[in-house]
Amino acid sequence: MANSTKTIVEKLNLNKYSNKLILHKPNDLEDFDELEFDSSIQKDKYDLIVTFVFGLEEFAEQLQSVINLNLLEDNGYLFFAYPKKNNPKYEDYIDRDRLIQALPSDEEGYVLGSNIKFARMVSLNDIFTIVGLKSAPKKAASKKNSQCVDDYIGNVEDIKQYLSKNGDLLEKYNQLTFGYQKDWARYVYSAKRKETQEKRLLEMETVLGEGFKSMELYRQSKK
Structure with a gap:
């Protein structure tokens, strides 16, 4: 029960990141107000990026852009906030299952040939869900799990x-x-x-x- 009273900043421990970027945040959303962050790209790299998306195409474009710009520090987190189905505010929404399908990953979980992989999924509020991806440098090839x-x-x-x-x-x-x-x-x-x-x-x-x-x-x- 205690977890339900935590803010998203506490839940994801967002204060620990030194270089924060939050893109396309709705003006009336106050959940991130306690943080200091850039609202447009000002630096070469960030260890925390939060971006709000309202459709699968926008999600795919934003993900590809972060990868192409090499914007995420090693071990940094990229969070996408998207409107839930049947949310009380927006007609737009992204279906969770379709979003998962839009994350093509290899055997180790890395997406789109990058060093970014799916990490977690949490609820922001009754409107948005957040899916988190982490920049995890690839390790040297090790013995694969059996395919039998x-x-x-x-x-x-x-x-x-x-x-x-x-x-x-x-x-x-x-x-x-x-x-x-x-x-x-x-x-x-x-x-x-x-x-x-x-x-x-x-x-x-x-x-x-x-x-x-x-x-x-x-x-x-x-x-």
Whole structure:
């Protein structure tokens, strides 16, 4: 319960960043007023960037711009604030699942060939959700997790536990053959980083919800 009373500045510990940039903030939004920040690009790099976006195309453009300008310091955070579906203020909104799909990432979770990866998702208020990405310098290649489906049999129960919050999705997963169940377990848990696993769990929810048995079948349908 204590967490619910925290401001977004406290929740994300935003005071610790020395060079802050907040773009396109609505004038009537007061959640960041206690911070000192640039409202336009004044420096070569920032360790905190918060940008408000109101559509997927704008989200993709802003993300690509930060990457192209190499604007984010190593270990810095890039937060996108976007209006929730059914928010009380804006007609515009971004669907969470579609936003996750708009974050194409490699096996290690890095997006668009950059050193930026998905990190977390939190609620700002009843209007905006925030998705956070972190600049994490890539490490030297290490031994990859196994891609053999049978190595992930034990994770099938983890998937079921995760889906237990949504009866419809759990039923769809239970109706899959064991081969498809194992394939989902491999897809999610072959990722080394917890953040990447969480992103793939969200992707799995979307794909199962749209009636596809596997990520491969889903991707083929989009070609």
